[in-house]
Amino acid sequence: MTIERADIEKLAELARIEINEATIAETTQSIADVLALVDQLQAADTEGVEPMAHPTDAIQRLRADEVTEINHREEFQAIAPATEAGLYLVPKVID
Amino acid sequence: MNDSIMHNKTIAEIIAGLEAGEFTSVEITQHYLKRIKQLDRKYNSYITVNETSALAQAEAADQRRAKGNAPAFCGVPIAHKDIFCTNGIRTSCGSKMLDNFVPPYDATVVENFANAGAVVLGKTNMDEFAMGSSNETSFYGPVKNPWNINTVPGGSSGGSAAAIAAHLAPGATATDTGGSIRQPAALCGITGLKPTYGRVSRWGMIAFASSLDQGGPMARTAEDCALMLNVMASFDPKDSTSIDREVPDYTTNLNQSLNGLKIGIPREYFEEGLNPGTEQAVKNALAELEKQGATLVSISLPHTKLAVPAYYVIAPAEASANLSRFDGVRYGHRCEDPKDLRDMYMRTRAEGFGEEVKRRILVGAYCLSAGYYDAYYRKAQQVRRLIKQDFVDAFEKVDVIMGPTSPSPAFEFGSKGSDPVAMYLEDIYTIATNLAGLPGMSAPCGFVDNKPVGLQIIGNYFDESRMLNVAHQFQLATGWHKRSPEGLELEEAK
Numbered sequence: 055m056t057i058e059r060a061d062i063e064k065l066a067e068l069a070r071i072e073i074n075e076a077t078i079a080e081t082t083q084s085i086a087d088v089l090a091l092v093d094q095l096q097a098a099d100t101e102g103v104e105p106m107a108h109p110t111d112a113i114q115r116l117r118a119d120e121v122t123e124i125n126h127r128e129e130f131q132a133i134a135p136a137t138e139a140g141l142y143l144v145p146k147v148i149d
Numbered sequence: 150m151n152d153s154i155m156h157n158k159t160i161a162e163i164i165a166g167l168e169a170g171e172f173t174s175v176e177i178t179q180h181y182l183k184r185i186k187q188l189d190r191k192y193n194s195y196i197t198v199n200e201t202s203a204l205a206q207a208e209a210a211d212q213r214r215a216k217g218n219a220p221a222f223c224g225v226p227i228a229h230k231d232i233f234c235t236n237g238i239r240t241s242c243g244s245k246m247l248d249n250f251v252p253p254y255d256a257t258v259v260e261n262f263a264n265a266g267a268v269v270l271g272k273t274n275m276d277e278f279a280m281g282s283s284n285e286t287s288f289y290g291p292v293k294n295p296w297n298i299n300t301v302p303g304g305s306s307g308g309s310a311a312a313i314a315a316h317l318a319p320g321a322t323a324t325d326t327g328g329s330i331r332q333p334a335a336l337c338g339i340t341g342l343k344p345t346y347g348r349v350s351r352w353g354m355i356a357f358a359s360s361l362d363q364g365g366p367m368a369r370t371a372e373d374c375a376l377m378l379n380v381m382a383s384f385d386p387k388d389s390t391s392i393d394r395e396v397p398d399y400t401t402n403l404n405q406s407l408n409g410l411k412i413g414i415p416r417e418y419f420e421e422g423l424n425p426g427t428e429q430a431v432k433n434a435l436a437e438l439e440k441q442g443a444t445l446v447s448i449s450l451p452h453t454k455l456a457v458p459a460y461y462v463i464a465p466a467e468a469s470a471n472l473s474r475f476d477g478v479r480y481g482h483r484c485e486d487p488k489d490l491r492d493m494y495m496r497t498r499a500e501g502f503g504e505e506v507k508r509r510i511l512v513g514a515y516c517l518s519a520g521y522y523d524a525y526y527r528k529a530q531q532v533r534r535l536i537k538q539d540f541v542d543a544f545e546k547v548d549v550i551m552g553p554t555s556p557s558p559a560f561e562f563g564s565k566g567s568d569p570v571a572m573y574l575e576d577i578y579t580i581a582t583n584l585a586g587l588p589g590m591s592a593p594c595g596f597v598d599n600k601p602v603g604l605q606i607i608g609n610y611f612d613e614s615r616m617l618n619v620a621h622q623f624q625l626a627t628g629w630h631k632r633s634p635e636g637l638e639l640e641e642a643k
Contacts, residue, residue: 115393
């Protein structure tokens with residue numbers, strides 16, 4: 055599997071990480087190195103093997119539908135970059 | 150009490166000393182704080198030192214003890230890896246992204262130690278978001294290995310390991326996603342244990358790869374790790390992957406004989422790439438265990454070579470999802486003057502994350518993207534089951550599995566170059582146990598060129614007691630864990 059500059063630009067957009075023009079060649083190369091490593095998986099015979107998502111195949115516990123958390127809004131918003139009147143502020147989305 | 154020997158005490162000895170009134174928690178806490186202030190300039194093992202509140206906690210612990218109701222760790226100073234959220238104390242995860250993050254709550258592990266009366270000296274340095282095997286990815290600069298400051302301490306829990314090796318904490322919490330407890334423990338000549346997945350709560354532990362991450366103890370001895378695991382392990386309803394199973398007293402079996410113990414020796418852990426000095430030290434350790442009545446059984450873990458490739462699909466994929474929460478909206482770094490929401494996300498994350506973290510997020514995004522999911526993620530999950538099955542088959546025949554923790558002793562800064570894969574192979578012997586969810590530990594077993602070597606002990610699910618028993622018996626018979634690097638004395642004491 056070869057990976058090119060355009061692929062990295064697409065991934066950067068998906069991951070919402072701006073890629074510096076000066077380092078994009080280096081980033082492409084290092085990601086190609088990692089993908090070459092993981093491509094070793096393709097040689098493994100996994101016919102009929104069930105994918106394993108959890109080490110002990112545990113399933114999610116259910117709990118009673120009860121309120122357990124109290125309101126922490128003030129504490130949580132005290133560490134936010136920008137808030138106003140209990141709301142988180144971000145740049146304008148709709149004109 | 151002679152100050153100069155207080156920091157040579159193990160946790161078990163500190164508990165005994167506090168109980169006997171040989172010294173107070175305030176005294177030992179002050180002593181450690183003074184050492185950190187003077188010596189940590191050299192090692193950089195702490196990101197945040199908790200001077201004021203540590204002393205307050207120590208005073209409270211001394212009062213509690215005076216009233217006769219001292220819990221297990223009453224007044225014992227420890228450090229927390231800076232991945233565990235601490236209420237009111239900055240928790241950076243080694244990243245610029247969280248340089249200003251002061252959590253409004255404690256992780257369950259932190260709460261467990263607080264309930265046990267422990268004093269928190271500070272937060273230890275680490276690879277950024279626990280992604281690294283050398284501590285070189287920390288935003289706060291690399292930690293230096295106390296055995297040789299030109300070499301790395303290992304990672305990601307390099308700060309916890311170096312702080313213990315330099316006697317700047319008697320024990321510390323740590324986390325292990327692909328070897329991050331065991332490999333730095335090996336490289337710094339200390340003891341560390343990654344428990345069975347689900348044994349220690351992940352609540353409040355900043356997530357890297359959720360199906361692999363597990364917290365555990367680091368200390369100088371197996372006995373101390375057992376004491377710490379007694380506090381750390383708990384069922385936690387707040388962690389949906391926490392396992393509801395009784396926590397045994399991990400010190401109970403420490404003194405059992407190893408007579409009749411069957412030790413599996415995987416062929417694949419002694420093949421090319423293993424440093425000959427490391428190999429010799431591990432073989433000497435195995436011979437010592439044979440002397441104690443253990444039997445060595447040659448085994449095979451045939452899918453070993455696929456562990457690193459499978460890990461570098463699964464861990465980045467989970468990381469790319471977990472780290473999407475760092476968006477500059479609710480906490481942490483936000484870029485200056487964003488022109489719109491997209492620009493805010495793109496620049497906040499470009500500025501806040503370091504190169505290795507970005508690389509793993511991009512690899513993860515690739516493996517999960519449309520058209521590639523089956524070829525990468527699904528395939529890696531299938532291989533994960535094959536790797537687990539190797540261990541399940543092996544544990545039909547043996548009680549524990551042993552080999553080297555890492556392929557070579559501590560390497561020099563920058564020596565792994567720009568190819569990330571060279572660094573990834575550092576965890577070749579540790580990663581498979583994370584994929585399988587098994588417990589693993591590392592204990593000092595010798596030296597190569599005055600650099601420590603670690604013996605890895607892998608146990609069956611929830612068999613931490615037996616692993617600690619084996620390591621403790623080994624430590625009773627050998628002195629490797631008692632060696633300390635040079636240069637640990639305070640200036641005035643010289």
